[in-house]
Amino acid sequence: MADLSGPFDAGLAPTGPGPFSRLARVQYAALIAMRARIFANNFRTSSGAFEFGARAISYFIYSLMGLGLGVGAGSVAFSLVSHDHLQPLFIEFWVICILWQAISIALASLQEHFDLGSLLRFPVNFGSFYLLHLIFGLVDASTLAGGLSCLGLLTGITLARPDLFGPTVLALLEFAAFNILLVRAILAWLDRWLAKRRSREIISAVFLLATVSVQLLNPVLREDRPFAHHHHVGGPKTGELRPWVNAIRTTQAWLPPGLASAVVWEADQHESTAIAASLGILGIFVLGAGGLLGIRLRAEYRGENLGEAPSRSKNEKREAAWLISGSGPISAEIEKELRTLFRSMPQLYAVFVPMVMVVIIGSLFRTGATAIAHPFRLAIPICVAYGLLGFTQLIYNNLGAEGKGIQLVFLFPVPVRTVILAKNLFHGALYIFIALVSGVLASLRIGRPDPDVIAATVGWLIFALPANLAAGNVISLTMAYRVNLGRIGRQSGSQANALLSMLIQTTILGIGVGVISLCSIFDRLWLAAPILLAFAVVAVIAWLTVLRNVDAMANARRDTLIAKLVKTE
Amino acid sequence: MDPAAIETHGLARRFGDLIAVENVTLTVTQGQFFGFLGPNGAGKSTTIKMLTGLLEPSAGTIEILGQPFSSTALHLKRQIGVVPEGMALLGRLTATEYLRFVGRMYGLDRATVERRTEELLEFMQLANERRKMVTDFSHGMQKKLALAAAVIHGPKVLFLDEPFEGVDAIAAGMLKSMLQGMIQRGTTIFLTTHVLEIVERLCSHVAIIHQGRLVANGSIETLRAGVASTLPGAESGQRLTLEEIFLSIVGAGGGEPVQELSWLT
Ligand SMILES: Nc1ncnc2c1ncn2[C@@H]1O[C@H](COP(=O)(O)OP(=O)(O)OP(=O)(O)O)[C@@H](O)[C@H]1O
Ligand SMILES: [Mg+2]
Numbered sequence: 088m089a090d091l092s093g094p095f096d097a098g099l100a101p102t103g104p105g106p107f108s109r110l111a112r113v114q115y116a117a118l119i120a121m122r123a124r125i126f127a128n129n130f131r132t133s134s135g136a137f138e139f140g141a142r143a144i145s146y147f148i149y150s151l152m153g154l155g156l157g158v159g160a161g162s163v164a165f166s167l168v169s170h171d172h173l174q175p176l177f178i179e180f181w182v183i184c185i186l187w188q189a190i191s192i193a194l195a196s197l198q199e200h201f202d203l204g205s206l207l208r209f210p211v212n213f214g215s216f217y218l219l220h221l222i223f224g225l226v227d228a229s230t231l232a233g234g235l236s237c238l239g240l241l242t243g244i245t246l247a248r249p250d251l252f253g254p255t256v257l258a259l260l261e262f263a264a265f266n267i268l269l270v271r272a273i274l275a276w277l278d279r280w281l282a283k284r285r286s287r288e289i290i291s292a293v294f295l296l297a298t299v300s301v302q303l304l305n306p307v308l309r310e311d312r313p314f315a316h317h318h319h320v321g322g323p324k325t326g327e328l329r330p331w332v333n334a335i336r337t338t339q340a341w342l343p344p345g346l347a348s349a350v351v352w353e354a355d356q357h358e359s360t361a362i363a364a365s366l367g368i369l370g371i372f373v374l375g376a377g378g379l380l381g382i383r384l385r386a387e388y389r390g391e392n393l394g395e396a397p398s399r400s401k402n403e404k405r406e407a408a409w410l411i412s413g414s415g416p417i418s419a420e421i422e423k424e425l426r427t428l429f430r431s432m433p434q435l436y437a438v439f440v441p442m443v444m445v446v447i448i449g450s451l452f453r454t455g456a457t458a459i460a461h462p463f464r465l466a467i468p469i470c471v472a473y474g475l476l477g478f479t480q481l482i483y484n485n486l487g488a489e490g491k492g493i494q495l496v497f498l499f500p501v502p503v504r505t506v507i508l509a510k511n512l513f514h515g516a517l518y519i520f521i522a523l524v525s526g527v528l529a530s531l532r533i534g535r536p537d538p539d540v541i542a543a544t545v546g547w548l549i550f551a552l553p554a555n556l557a558a559g560n561v562i563s564l565t566m567a568y569r570v571n572l573g574r575i576g577r578q579s580g581s582q583a584n585a586l587l588s589m590l591i592q593t594t595i596l597g598i599g600v601g602v603i604s605l606c607s608i609f610d611r612l613w614l615a616a617p618i619l620l621a622f623a624v625v626a627v628i629a630w631l632t633v634l635r636n637v638d639a640m641a642n643a644r645r646d647t648l649i650a651k652l653v654k655t656e
Numbered sequence: 657m658d659p660a661a662i663e664t665h666g667l668a669r670r671f672g673d674l675i676a677v678e679n680v681t682l683t684v685t686q687g688q689f690f691g692f693l694g695p696n697g698a699g700k701s702t703t704i705k706m707l708t709g710l711l712e713p714s715a716g717t718i719e720i721l722g723q724p725f726s727s728t729a730l731h732l733k734r735q736i737g738v739v740p741e742g743m744a745l746l747g748r749l750t751a752t753e754y755l756r757f758v759g760r761m762y763g764l765d766r767a768t769v770e771r772r773t774e775e776l777l778e779f780m781q782l783a784n785e786r787r788k789m790v791t792d793f794s795h796g797m798q799k800k801l802a803l804a805a806a807v808i809h810g811p812k813v814l815f816l817d818e819p820f821e822g823v824d825a826i827a828a829g830m831l832k833s834m835l836q837g838m839i840q841r842g843t844t845i846f847l848t849t850h851v852l853e854i855v856e857r858l859c860s861h862v863a864i865i866h867q868g869r870l871v872a873n874g875s876i877e878t879l880r881a882g883v884a885s886t887l888p889g890a891e892s893g894q895r896l897t898l899e900e901i902f903l904s905i906v907g908a909g910g911g912e913p914v915q916e917l918s919w920l921t
Contacts, residue, residue: 409756409766419760423749430748430789494744497710497727499761500734572748572791642727646711653742 106214141583153231157239164243180344191229258350268376275383420509431572437477449532474525482559483588487570493652503641539612546619547599554626659722661844667716691859701741737811743802747791762809776804856898
């Protein structure tokens with residue numbers, strides 16, 4: 088071994104333990120400088136500058152949404168606390184907690200995440216590694232929304248009862264720390280589990296179970312609403328579930344949202360030991376979430392690889408068959424897409440998580456239905472539209488998963504149009520499938536919709552599919568970005584693409600909402616479907632026009648497309 | 657007379673202010689094993705990308721098998737096979753699935769695709785790895801797979817950008833004999849590599865590109881004679897190796913490093 092005390096060592100900072108040793112601080116400075124350089128270099132190209140603009144706008148939008156949530160949470164808390172209804176506050180904590188996790192899980196594959204794996208070749212200690220993992224990407228949509236909601240809660244509670252401020256701040260700080268750590272821990276473990284086929288299957292089962300338990304949990308929340316109208320929209324009757332309800336209610340009190348809200352309530356009762364106990368238990372949860380994350384990061388720090396080792400018997404059978412037997416390039420391309428999708432975690436995730444979210448949103452509609460006497464009529468179309476949200480990433484970046492394989496598109500003796508058409512057909516089929524499943528899931532949660540609502544929804548879908556495909560093809564060719572197929576939360580992403588595609592999606596949604604609400608204002612909801620079908624005709628023409636021009640567009644953008652997707656940075 | 661396999665006139669490519677390739681005019685006749693050499697950053701990969709439709713030339717014309725080539729010339733794309741720089745693999749497919757996909761996209765029928773996939777996997781000694789996803793392949797395995805994909809449709813003109821990089825000695829030997837076999841059956845091969853010994857052994861013709869410009873073009877014998885005549889006191893009896901020819905043309909002097917990195921222990 089080299090003698091490190093010799094002249095060779097000259098100019099090296101001494102290594103030391105802990106995330107704040109001198110070496111660690113030198114490293115942070117280097118990382119900050121590196122990020123700053125990358126940031127500055129982005130402005131060398133116009134697309135980089137554009138990307139920066141898009142990022143600024145997206146964060147502005149996230150903040151606005153977070154502010155909305157914060158104001159909402161604050162006003163509800165204010166009215167509850169000023170009417171001395173402290174008990175039901177726990178529902179608000181639960182909603183914030185679920186939203187916080189849900190937003191980050193739903194947007195995981197959209198958010199940028201710096202891959203720290205590349206740091207491992209340097210002498211970085213584990214403490215620094217952990218700290219950096221927490222800090223990089225901290226300012227994302229979920230932290231903004233969750234943090235601002237907590238701030239709103241604090242403001243609302245304090246305005247109503249200034250004397251509760253101290254304990255509330257402590258509780259909210261711990262609550263926020265818990266959420267931030269839990270989000271990271273969940274994503275890190277998901278990556279780990281989804282990398283293996285066996286655990287992928289287990290996860291799907293757990294998701295299913297969770298779906299069912301939301302079904303069961305719903306009556307509990309309804310039970311506790313302070314000004315509940317007792318109507319039964321289907322589902323099991325509360326009475327039959329009494330033991331369950333009590334069990335769940337006592338359990339939730341021992342979980343972080345329950346504990347955090349308990350602190351506020353206990354502060355009102357001046358029970359300082361209880362406050363300390365609640366804060367203490369909450370602290371244990373924070374440590375627990377941090378520990379869960381730590382286990383994962385420790386493995387990563389040791390250089391684990393999340394490859395999918397071949398499982399012998401199974402693969403052999405699956406591989407032997409051609410999934411789609413046609414001999415043309417379209418069937419070949421569709422078969423490739425199918426196989427790739429089911430091995431590409433971020434994409435699979437993006438497509439299927441919204442469906443799970445549909446169940447949660449459906450439940451929100453049901454509990455939120457207090458304001459209106461009966462469940463919101465258009466809840467189902469909204470759920471279906473939401474369920475399709477994950478498609479943004481597939482349809483609006485349909486070349487992103489090709490990676491280096493993008494070169495094949497230009498090498499094959501096949502027009503680019505054929506390749507894109509095959510992708511469109513595949514995505515279209517999947518789109519219809521997901522729309523159906525979301526619709527069915529939502530109806531299970533909310534109740535069967537009226538036929539004219541179904542007709543309007545179907546009309547909108549028939550319009551939205553070609554419209555999305557048309558816009559998606561254009562954006563895929565002009566704003567492609569490389570998808571990291573191995574990890575969910577490690578995307579280089581493109582805020583420009585995300586922003587633009589969200590804008591177009593919103594417009595498409597807006598047209599649907601506009602037509603449907605206009606028709607329902609005039610009590611002619613049956614008219615919505617034919618009107619939307621007329622829009623669909625326009626959308627189909629647009630799609631065909633785009634398809635006709637795909638080759639010209641692709642060839643004109645060939646250089647940048649290949650450069651973007653081939654380069655690994 | 658057969659048309660040339662590859663013919664370019666005044667081929668050029670700029671990246672912003674940088675001229676990566678400038679005024680490259682060359683002819684590769686059918687059945688030729690053509691070595692395209694040059695130091696790092698000389699413009700070899702850029703040229704291959706233009707010749708295969710992956711990159712738009714800034715200027716100049718390309719003819720493949722006597723017909724004007726552009727990215728929309730699909731009938732010509734059917735005749736060429738490519739191992740591009742960085743390979744064009746799809747990480748989430750297995751080796752079998754990848755070769756099948758490529759074969760189908762070239763329009764081969766099912767039986768042919770199946771048969772050739774099997775034969776290529778056997779030949780490249782990848783048969784035992786067929787269930788692995790390509791992303792889990794080693795670098796050399798990926799190179800072999802990329803080569804298999806480049807020839808599955810029996811191309812008339814084959815472009816290889818550093819196909820031997822990272823390939824083990826056994827496989828390299830077999831690849832060499834495979835390429836020679838293809839040449840004997842009339843295929844044209846356009847090869848770039850930094851392993852000059854391979855070029856010397858395989859290629860009949862060589863072009864050297866340096867800073868985007870062609871600085872030499874001809875049979876190895878012609879180049880050798882040309883260089884020998886310029887060397888001051890060179891004995892004509894002494895046979896120059898391709899490496900010596902290359903260094904003398906590209907002008908690296910071949911001396912000691914400019915500066916020593918004294919702190920490297
Ligand atoms: N997409 C690009 N954008 C800007 N410059 C590029 C791009 N691609 C290549 N270049 C530049 O063009 C020049 C030639 O690059 P090229 O890849 O053709 O070199 P090469 O001869 O293949 O080198 P090597 O032997 O290292 O593979 C280099 O200076 C390179 O920096
Ligand atoms: Mg190169």
